[in-house]
Amino acid sequence: MSTVSRGVRNAFRNPIRTGGVTIILGLSVGLALVMLLSLKAVQGRIDTVKSSIGNTITVSPAGARGFDGGGEPLTQAQLDSLKSLPNVTAVTGTLNDRLTPVTDTSLASAIDPGTLGNRARRATNPDSANAPTGGPQRTFSLPVMVTGVGAVTPAAVNATSLKLVSGTTLDAAGTTNTAEVGQALATKNNLVVGSTFTAYTGTKITVVGIFDAGNQFTNAGLMMPIKSLQALSAQPGQVSSGTVTVNSVTNLESAVIAIKAKLGTAADVVSQQDSATNAIAPLESIKTVSTYSLIGALAAGSVITFLTMLMIVRERRREIGVLKAIGASNIKITTQFVSEAFTLTAMGAVLGVIGGLVLANPILKVLVTSNTATSTGGSFGGGGGRGFGRAFGAIGGNTLTTLQTTIGFDILAYGLLAALIIAFLGSALPAWLIAKVRPAEVMRGE
Amino acid sequence: MLTVTKLHKTFNSHGNLVTAVDNVSFTVPDGIFAAIIGKSGSGKSTLLSLLGALDIPTSGKVEVDGQDITKLSDRKLIRYRLTQIGFVFQGYNLIPNLSAIENVMLPMEFAGVSTKQRRTRAEDLLEQVGLTADKLSRKPSRLSGGEQQRVAIARALANRPKLILADEPTGNLDSATGKLIVDLLHHLAKKQNTTIIAVTHDLEIARQTDLTLKLADGKMTVASSSAAVPEPAVHAAKAVHA
Numbered sequence: 001m002s003t004v005s006r007g008v009r010n011a012f013r014n015p016i017r018t019g020g021v022t023i024i025l026g027l028s029v030g031l032a033l034v035m036l037l038s039l040k041a042v043q044g045r046i047d048t049v050k051s052s053i054g055n056t057i058t059v060s061p062a063g064a065r066g067f068d069g070g071g072e073p074l075t076q077a078q079l080d081s082l083k084s085l086p087n088v089t090a091v092t093g094t095l096n097d098r099l100t101p102v103t104d105t106s107l108a109s110a111i112d113p114g115t116l117g118n119r120a121r122r123a124t125n126p127d128s129a130n131a132p133t134g135g136p137q138r139t140f141s142l143p144v145m146v147t148g149v150g151a152v153t154p155a156a157v158n159a160t161s162l163k164l165v166s167g168t169t170l171d172a173a174g175t176t177n178t179a180e181v182g183q184a185l186a187t188k189n190n191l192v193v194g195s196t197f198t199a200y201t202g203t204k205i206t207v208v209g210i211f212d213a214g215n216q217f218t219n220a221g222l223m224m225p226i227k228s229l230q231a232l233s234a235q236p237g238q239v240s241s242g243t244v245t246v247n248s249v250t251n252l253e254s255a256v257i258a259i260k261a262k263l264g265t266a267a268d269v270v271s272q273q274d275s276a277t278n279a280i281a282p283l284e285s286i287k288t289v290s291t292y293s294l295i296g297a298l299a300a301g302s303v304i305t306f307l308t309m310l311m312i313v314r315e316r317r318r319e320i321g322v323l324k325a326i327g328a329s330n331i332k333i334t335t336q337f338v339s340e341a342f343t344l345t346a347m348g349a350v351l352g353v354i355g356g357l358v359l360a361n362p363i364l365k366v367l368v369t370s371n372t373a374t375s376t377g378g379s380f381g382g383g384g385g386r387g388f389g390r391a392f393g394a395i396g397g398n399t400l401t402t403l404q405t406t407i408g409f410d411i412l413a414y415g416l417l418a419a420l421i422i423a424f425l426g427s428a429l430p431a432w433l434i435a436k437v438r439p440a441e442v443m444r445g446e
Numbered sequence: 447m448l449t450v451t452k453l454h455k456t457f458n459s460h461g462n463l464v465t466a467v468d469n470v471s472f473t474v475p476d477g478i479f480a481a482i483i484g485k486s487g488s489g490k491s492t493l494l495s496l497l498g499a500l501d502i503p504t505s506g507k508v509e510v511d512g513q514d515i516t517k518l519s520d521r522k523l524i525r526y527r528l529t530q531i532g533f534v535f536q537g538y539n540l541i542p543n544l545s546a547i548e549n550v551m552l553p554m555e556f557a558g559v560s561t562k563q564r565r566t567r568a569e570d571l572l573e574q575v576g577l578t579a580d581k582l583s584r585k586p587s588r589l590s591g592g593e594q595q596r597v598a599i600a601r602a603l604a605n606r607p608k609l610i611l612a613d614e615p616t617g618n619l620d621s622a623t624g625k626l627i628v629d630l631l632h633h634l635a636k637k638q639n640t641t642i643i644a645v646t647h648d649l650e651i652a653r654q655t656d657l658t659l660k661l662a663d664g665k666m667t668v669a670s671s672s673a674a675v676p677e678p679a680v681h682a683a684k685a686v687h688a
């Protein structure tokens with residue numbers, strides 16, 4: 001028999017109390033575990049949402065979007081001034097231009113005009129505005145979109161991914177007349193790495209790589225180094241838009257404010273900040289609930305253990321005195337009582353883990369429904385019709401309905417850890433009481 | 447040899463100072479069976495707890511073989527209680543959820559004796575105190591008072607202490623059983639050359655001892671000794687015991 005095994009045995013001295021305490025501790029450990037699991041699940045989802053939303057801010061000339069709208073262009077110098085703002089990690093400019101087949105370039109467009117192209121043409125061309133809408137479509141070519149990029153990133157070409165299919169990545173900082181062309185454009189014009197085409201009054205441009213951006217529109221265009229494009233298109237120092245990268249999604253808002261302050265009325269500053277906030281807000285509130293519940297459950301467990309141990313220590317004052325009188329040290333006696341507390345909490349933990357396994361997902365579901373019910377009203381849908389308001393509304397919805405706790409083997413480790421923490425917190429004061437018991441008390445009040 | 451010099455103990459009880467042991471000096475030679483007698487509240491238990499290092503005196507010295515135990519560090523105090531002292535209480539004070547043999551093994555566990563040796567010695571001791579083999583694994587609640595006190599004596603002897611301190615060891619027993627217990631204590635202590643100091647109300651028992659120390663209001667008034675111990679023994683009970 002050792003000190004520890006005596007402690008374990010003592011845990012069963014009063015079976016009714018042991019049973020009761022085990023059940024209550026099981027509830028608190030189980031709750032703590034469920035909260036820990038949902039915290040993990042929610043945090044994982046927050047990270048996914050944040051990374052899917054991206055940490056970039058788009059800066060465009062005030063009143064203009066691509067080739068629509070009007071106003072004055074932004075300059076590279078204006079963009080460069082943003083590099084010194086707090087939390088900004090990178091600023092790249094892009095310049096968009098359109099090459100009309102035959103007149104401007106040797107390239108043919110990879111996209112047929114179709115219904116949408118004709119509709120757009122009528123909208124911008126007063127001649128065709130009166131044309132009957134159901135009439136025959138005129139044949140014309142869509143322009144080839146060329147983007148001067150400061151860095152080869154998906155954001156620079158308005159895509160979510162960008163893969164190099166063959167050749168090398170464009171040297172975006174250079175000034176050579178080279179291009180990385182989209183897959184569709186390459187196929188249409190039989191371009192391979194090393195091929196050349198002409199643009200801007202016969203300038204020869206060499207293909208260094210072919211990319212796949214995962215969408216037809218981007219794949220029908222091409223990228224060139226921004227400086228080359230500025231020179232060729234006679235727009236020195238000008239940019240159509242800038243992409244500002246911020247170190248973290250959480251700093252998007254402050255960065256947007258700083259950029260607006262810097263550029264004033266010259267630019268429109270757009271980020272997915274609102275979408276991010278909307279998608280994450282209900283998750284954050286689940287996180288908060290889970291965190292407080294976790295703390296609460298652990299605290300309740302500790303308090304129960306504490307009160308139980310307090311009761312036990314008071315009950316066994318004389319026994320503690322006897323142990324001291326026959327030569328036990330405070331450390332030995334305390335170890336014995338901590339072992340007893342740990343046995344109680346470990347049994348609670350086993351019960352709690354089993355309960356947690358069964359209840360984790362149902363509880364998470366309850367948390368989710370009660371939180372979405374209060375936060376969906378208006379915040380997801382009302383994006384002003386620009387398209388991604390709705391898109392992110394969908395993400396927000398998915399985020400919540402597909403949330404699932406993952407239960408692995410680490411659950412047992414967590415349960416045991418919770419039990420240990422509870423046992424130690426709950427034994428701290430009783431241990432102090434043990435140390436205070438005067439061994440001479442065994443002589444008294446027999 | 448146990449030498450007590452000007453031992454003094456006061457308690458602060460709700461603001462009043464209570465003197466429990468008042469300037470007591472005496473000597474107990476090795477191997478002696480000594481009795482402490484006195485009225486209730488005269489300070490007998492307090493004196494015993496000072497001798498057993500369960501409490502610290504207000505002033506004075508308790509010397510065991512020349513070493514003052516009142517000056518020991520906490521660690522050495524625990525060691526002293528563990529190896530030099532065996533306690534026997536009126537209420538037996540066995541650990542209720544341990545069996546008879548486990549109770550006897552307990553002090554040896556604290557002393558670091560191997561499990562096998564603990565068991566052998568505990569069996570041996572319980573046989574010596576006359577507990578039948580079928581009762582070794584019984585819990586104290588299933589033993590009679592006399593049997594419990596036998597187990598308590600075996601426990602007190604476990605680490606071969608130099609000094610056995612017994613506070614009214616027969617107080618809860620009928621006089622016949624009480625006499626058996628005292629005889630047993632006496633017999634075993636003699637065998638190990640262990641000194642016994644026993645608090646008792648029973649003058650019959652006190653008469654059998656080698657030395658009687660009488661307390662009244664915390665002061666030591668009379669000490670009488672059997673023929674083997676020359677008088678006066680209050681300040682120097684010299685050991686000449688056979």
Ligand SMILES: Nc1ncnc2c1ncn2[C@@H]1O[C@H](COP(=O)(O)OP(=O)(O)OP(=O)(O)O)[C@@H](O)[C@H]1O
Pocket residue numbers: 457458459464465466484485486487488489490491492493
């Ligand atoms: N911890 C304490 N606090 C306050 N007073 C105490 C304490 N311990 C003992 N006393 C007092 O000291 C005196 C001696 O007590 P003690 O227990 O030593 O007497 P006793 O001779 O053993 O009595 P009894 O025969 O009834 O056991 C008593 O007046 C008692 O009230």
Ligand SMILES: [Mg+2]
Pocket residue numbers: 443490491492613
């Ligand atoms: Mg007493």
